[in-house]
Amino acid sequence: KAGVTQTPRYLIKTRGQQVTLSCSPISGHRSVSWYQQTPGQGLQFLFEYFSETQRNKGNFPGRFSGRQFSNSRSEMNVSTLELGDSALYLCASSLEGGGASPLHFGNGTRLTVT
């Protein structure tokens, strides 16, 4: 079974631009969660989607948004990028959702904002 695939692996953007990250979950998984990881803040939960509906949301500004498609693939978008958005963005899929079944993580997208 293929694992969670995140694209692109690396991304460099400038302040003010927007970016879209993609995540393909494990086949059969209906839940996709997104995390931001930085050295100072650890793992910060962005949002979780289950069957195309946002089920949980973290404490991030509205510049961070996401969506899930009918095939469970998910995208997250960050608009008006700031320097502080530089981070590793991790996507994870699971059968039932992050708190009730194990997460399977992708290798992440490393975003650098200059």
Add this chain to the structure above:
Amino acid sequence: AQSVTQPDIHITVSEGASLELRCNYSYGATPYLFWYVQSPGQGLQLLLKYFSGDTLVQGIKGFEAEFKRSQSSFNLRKPSVHWSDAAEYFCAVGARAGNNRKLIWGLGTSLAVNP
């Protein structure tokens, strides 16, 4: 408030030595408990989980963890550490949030292994 504490930010052990990583949580009911490991440049990988039943659970790579309800702890152990175990370790708790469960993460423990 629900929280997960990993008291040790950084630990260094010698190869072959035993290891215990601590995890304490604050939650009113019995949670679902997880340990994940992250190698440099990688995503996180599940080491083991506890949902119910036997409080001593076995995981991959020779790790085990014990759920102690009275201490609200879920410490991770390994009898003999290998150099390849050097990584970041995260404890997570699945807690009820309305009709759903959400994951609450510890800040992680960075493990270094001396040869």
